[in-house]
Amino acid sequence: MITFTCKKPAALGRPSGRCDMDQIIQTIYGDARAMAGQLSAWRRDLHRRPEPSYEEFETAAYIEAALGALGIPSRRVGKTGVIAELRFSRPGRTVAMRADMDALRLTEAVRREYGSQVPGAMHACGHDGHVACLLGAASLLSRRRDELAGQVRFLFQPAEEMGGGANELMAAGALEGVSRIFGLHCAPDLSTGTVGLTPGLNNASVDQFTIRVKGRSSHVSAPQMGVDALYIASHIVVALQSLVTRMTSPVQPLLIGVGTFRAGTTYNALAESAVLEGTNRAVSVAGRQWAKEKVDETARTVAALYGGSAEVAWQDFGAPLINDPGATAEATRVADALLGPGHVVSDRALSMSGDNFADYLLHVPGVYAYLGTGCDQNPCTRESIHSTSFDLDESALPIGAALGASCAASWLMADSL
Ligand SMILES: [Zn+2]
Ligand SMILES: [Zn+2]
Numbered sequence: 001m002i003t004f005t006c007k008k009p010a011a012l013g014r015p016s017g018r019c020d021m022d023q024i025i026q027t028i029y030g031d032a033r034a035m036a037g038q039l040s041a042w043r044r045d046l047h048r049r050p051e052p053s054y055e056e057f058e059t060a061a062y063i064e065a066a067l068g069a070l071g072i073p074s075r076r077v078g079k080t081g082v083i084a085e086l087r088f089s090r091p092g093r094t095v096a097m098r099a100d101m102d103a104l105r106l107t108e109a110v111r112r113e114y115g116s117q118v119p120g121a122m123h124a125c126g127h128d129g130h131v132a133c134l135l136g137a138a139s140l141l142s143r144r145r146d147e148l149a150g151q152v153r154f155l156f157q158p159a160e161e162m163g164g165g166a167n168e169l170m171a172a173g174a175l176e177g178v179s180r181i182f183g184l185h186c187a188p189d190l191s192t193g194t195v196g197l198t199p200g201l202n203n204a205s206v207d208q209f210t211i212r213v214k215g216r217s218s219h220v221s222a223p224q225m226g227v228d229a230l231y232i233a234s235h236i237v238v239a240l241q242s243l244v245t246r247m248t249s250p251v252q253p254l255l256i257g258v259g260t261f262r263a264g265t266t267y268n269a270l271a272e273s274a275v276l277e278g279t280n281r282a283v284s285v286a287g288r289q290w291a292k293e294k295v296d297e298t299a300r301t302v303a304a305l306y307g308g309s310a311e312v313a314w315q316d317f318g319a320p321l322i323n324d325p326g327a328t329a330e331a332t333r334v335a336d337a338l339l340g341p342g343h344v345v346s347d348r349a350l351s352m353s354g355d356n357f358a359d360y361l362l363h364v365p366g367v368y369a370y371l372g373t374g375c376d377q378n379p380c381t382r383e384s385i386h387s388t389s390f391d392l393d394e395s396a397l398p399i400g401a402a403l404g405a406s407c408a409a410s411w412l413m414a415d416s417l
Helices: 022-032 036-048 055-070 127-142 166-171 229-245 285-305 327-338 357-363 394-413
Strands: 002-007 018-020 072-077 081-087 090-100 151-155 179-193 201-203 206-214 254-263 275-283 309-318 321-323 368-372
Touching: 002 081, 002 166, 018 022, 018 055, 018 394, 022 036, 022 081, 022 127, 022 327, 036 127, 036 206, 036 394, 055 072, 055 081, 055 127, 055 151, 081 166, 090 127, 090 394, 127 151, 127 368, 151 166, 151 394, 166 357, 179 327, 179 357, 179 394, 201 368, 206 229, 206 285, 206 321, 229 254, 229 275, 229 285, 229 357, 254 285, 285 309, 309 357, 321 327, 321 357, 321 368, 327 368, 327 394, 357 368
Parallel strands: 090 151, 090 179, 179 368
Antiparallel strands: 002 018, 072 081, 081 151, 201 321, 206 275, 206 309, 254 275
C-alpha cells in the first residue's frame, strides 16, 4: 500500500500523521462524482464548438477561462497550446498531466442537443472528453492545496491528430522537472467503469512519407527515350511490402501503407513524375528508425534501377507508445482503489494507430490510460473513434477526472517513487 504524510489527517478521519492512499482516492472520487454535471457541461460546450488541429483558438480561450475560475495560472504556448501549473502549499516533486484538444474534419452524422455547430468539424476522437477530464482533475486537485506537496502541470495540447503539439509544449518547458506524466484516451471497446492500463507497448509509432519519383516523358511507343515514373512508382509500392513480409519479424509487426498514387497526365506518354503518400507504423523505437531508413533506401534504389530518381520527405507523428511498467503498476494500484478490484484491463490489444503522448514518454516515465466509454444503452458510444456517429458515455468522465487526479496525488505524496 502506498502511504504518504497527511498535513490534515484529522480532516480525513485519521488520528496519526499518516493516512493511506485509498482514503484520499475515495474522497477524490466522491468529489468527482459530485461534479459530474460540470464535467458534462465542459465536454458539451467543447463538443458544440469543435476546432481542427492548430485552430483550437476558442478551445484554448475556454480552457484558460475555466482554469482562471479555479484560480490556476496558465500560459499560452504557440497559438493554441495551454500550460497551467497548480502549486501546493509545500515544495515537492512535479507531475504532469496531458489532454489533447483538437477535433477532426468530419461532419457529425447523428443529431444531438450538444451536437457540433461547426460545419465539417467534429469531436469524433473524444478529445472534448479528455479536456473535461483534465479540467476536472485540476478542480479536484485545486481543492487540496493545503494537503498536497509539489506541483501539477496541466498540458492542453493542440494538433494531436496531425502528430503536432507535443514537441512544441516540450520545447516550452512542459516536462521541466517532471517525474511522472499521466494521459488518457477514451476507449469505446471498453465498458464504462473499466480502465485499460497496459504496461509496455500500447500503440505503434506513426510517420507519414511522401515519395516523389522523377522520370522523363516520352511517347509511349518509344519508352527507350524516356524514364517512366509511373512504372518506377509501381515497383516502389510493391518493394515496400517486402520490407514488411520478408525483412521484418512477424512477431514485431511493421505496417507500411501507401494511400495515394498520382502519376501521368495522358494515356500515351510516359509519366514524368509520380507521387506516393503513405504511412509507417512500428512497435519499437529501433524498428521505427529501421523502417524509415529502409523506405528511403528502397525508393532511391528502385528509382535508380530504372534510370530515375526518388526523394522521400517525412512527417513524424509520434513514437511507439510504451507505458512505463512501474508507473503503470502505480496507476493500476490507484485504479483498484478507485473502482474496486476487477475493473482494470491490463492486456488491451496493441493498436496500430498512434498518439504522440508517446513522445512525452520518451523523456519521462508515465502512463497512458484507456478510459472505458462504451455503454450498451447508447450504441454510438460503441462506435469506433473517428466515426461520424461517435459519442462517449459521459458517466465515464468522473472516473477519468478522478483517476488522473488520484494518480497525480499518489505520485506527489508517495514516500518514494
Ligand atoms: Zn484521433
Ligand atoms: Zn484521439
